[in-house]
Amino acid sequence: xxxxxxxxxxxxxxxxxxxxxxxxxxxxxxxxxxxxxxxxxxxxxxxxxxxxxxxxxxxxxxxxxxxxxxxxxxxxxxxxxxxxxxxxxxxxxxxxxxxxxxxx
Numbered sequence: 001x002x003x004x005x006x007x008x009x010x011x012x013x014x015x016x017x018x019x020x021x022x023x024x025x026x027x028x029x030x031x032x033x034x035x036x037x038x039x040x041x042x043x044x045x046x047x048x049x050x051x052x053x054x055x056x057x058x059x060x061x062x063x064x065x066x067x068x069x070x071x072x073x074x075x076x077x078x079x080x081x082x083x084x085x086x087x088x089x090x091x092x093x094x095x096x097x098x099x100x101x102x103x104x
Contacts, residue, residue: 019050033060 021037028034034054038047055063075081 021050023047028057028060032056 019037019039021039023038023040025036025038026033032054033056034052036049037051037053038049040047071081
């Protein structure tokens with residue numbers, strides 16, 4: 001049986017507080033996915049990007065699977081997450097406050 005390796009992760013104090021984000025803009029090329037996480041506040045004309053994450057397509061898919069797994073576990077424990085801007089037939093926006101698509 002193979003020995004299981006553990007990854008140790010260090011979170012520096014200046015990173016530990018995190019960034020609050022309520023808007024995500026995701027773009028891609030054939031080599032990478034670029035995810036901008038931003039704050040959009042009422043009465044503010046522009047969203048401020050708090051963090052940009054760039055990753056390979058394989059890692060983006062792993063992130064998607066990890067998010068799906070965690071959302072499923074969250075909903076089993078706390079109940080279904082309802083999206084206030086869901087439209088019949090799917091679709092919607094990642095932007096808050098009922099606005100359209102974000103621009104980078």
